[in-house]
Amino acid sequence: MSTHENPGEPRTSWAAVYATELTTGVTQRLTPHGIVDFSPAVSPSGVYTVVTSYGEKGWSGEVEELSIDNYIFLTRDGTNRVGWLNTEVGWAGLTSPPCTSTEKA
Numbered sequence: 001m002s003t004h005e006n007p008g009e010p011r012t013s014w015a016a017v018y019a020t021e022l023t024t025g026v027t028q029r030l031t032p033h034g035i036v037d038f039s040p041a042v043s044p045s046g047v048y049t050v051v052t053s054y055g056e057k058g059w060s061g062e063v064e065e066l067s068i069d070n071y072i073f074l075t076r077d078g079t080n081r082v083g084w085l086n087t088e089v090g091w092a093g094l095t096s097p098p099c100t101s102t103e104k105a
Contacts, residue, residue, distance in 0.1 A: 017051060019075060030078030042075055049075045055083060 016031035017040045030049065031037040037051035050072045073081040 017049065017078075019049075019078075028077065030073065030075070032078070032081070037071070046075055048072055049078075053083075 015036050015038055016029055017037045018027050018029050018031075020027040031051075031053075035053060035056065037053045039052045041050045042048070043050075050070060052068050053071050054067070055069050055071070069083045071081055071083045073079060
């Protein structure tokens with residue numbers, strides 16, 4: 001996760017997930033532009049990444065009640081992004097997203 005790219009707007013998060021291919025050193029952004037992802041968890045096989053995100057709706061600025069979703073996508077390039085589990089939680093309720101449990105390490 002990185003805050004590398006400044007969105008240029010006040011009170012806008014910069015958080016995004018990136019992946020680096022270790023053999024080539026090439027880094028690519030997995031989070032779509034304009035989207036903010038938090039708390040990445042990589043599956044044991046490394047095939048999938050799960051994140052918590054505000055999704056396309058963005059952050060309303062409210063910290064007492066956050067509306068977040070979880071998203072899963074392919075770790076290699078961020079494609080096949082699917083969201084689920086719209087959750088209303090308070091700030092203290094944020095936790096790391098689940099990892100896919102059907103995979104074998």
